[in-house]
Amino acid sequence: MNDRPEPPTLRVFVALAPPDDAKDELARALQPTYATYPRLRWNRIEDWHITLAFLGELPSTAVPPLRSVLADLATTRPALHLALRGSGHFDERLLWSGIDGDLEGLHLLATDVRNLVDSCGIEFTDRPLRPHLTLARSRRDDPTSVPGAAADLAGFAGRPWLTDRLHLVGSNIGRGPGPIRYRDIEAWRFGTGLRPGDDSAPGAP
Structure with a gap:
């Protein structure tokens, strides 16, 4: 049991996460790249995610209203x-894997997530969505590893998968030395409020 009190602020984002077998497939493809570019700072596989909205540093009191509206959206x-x-x-600093598939639905979901965040009175930088999964970051004195790794991985084509849950995630960026770590604040399964064959919700196929 974790008895530590909740910090007064949290660095928060809303995201999707690929399933484990899709992540394992990409990790296998990355094995030669890991060896070729050892100076890159690689994200942990368990932290791989697709950001829909980055909310920045929020007071902990802002999280409960977010939980409620995001839960309703996911269902x-x-x-x-x-x-x-x-x-x-x-x-040339950040290496990513691209996202394919229902990009229209992904953009619609991100737009609705951001509108709900705004409805909760939370101010955030609403940057245009560029769907990607961050893999690694370069060191300041290494301008070649990220472009080289991106070229090596350009032909990767992963298997299709279904999104499972909408994730509200917190991170420890800016909380001292060491690698970035992420944790789910909460996650909600998609479609639990839909009837079989229901295509009335925005973004439904």
Whole structure:
């Protein structure tokens, strides 16, 4: 049992997570890349996620209203068909795997998540969604590893999968030295409020 008190603030985002077998498939494809680019700071496989909305540092009191509206949203939405495909980088510093599949549904879900966050009175930077799964970050003196790794992984095509849950996640960024760590604050299964064959919800196939 964890008796530590909840911190006064949390760094929070809303995300999707690939299933374990999809992550394992990508991890196997990455084995040569791990060896070729040992200086990259690789994310832990269990932390891989697709961010829908990054909310930044929030007071802990802002979390309960988020839980309520996100739970309601997840129950009214069907699972999305997605896949991990290809690779790229942001500014030669951040290596990512691309997302394929129902991108229209993914954008609709992200828009609704952000609208709900806004309805809770939470201010955040509403950047355009660029669906990706972050794999690694470079060190400041290493400008070549991330582009090289992205080129090596460009041909990756993962198997399709269904999203399982909508995740509200907290991280320890800015809380001292060491690697970034993420933990689910809560997660909600998609479609539990839908009747079989119900396609009335926005984004339903």
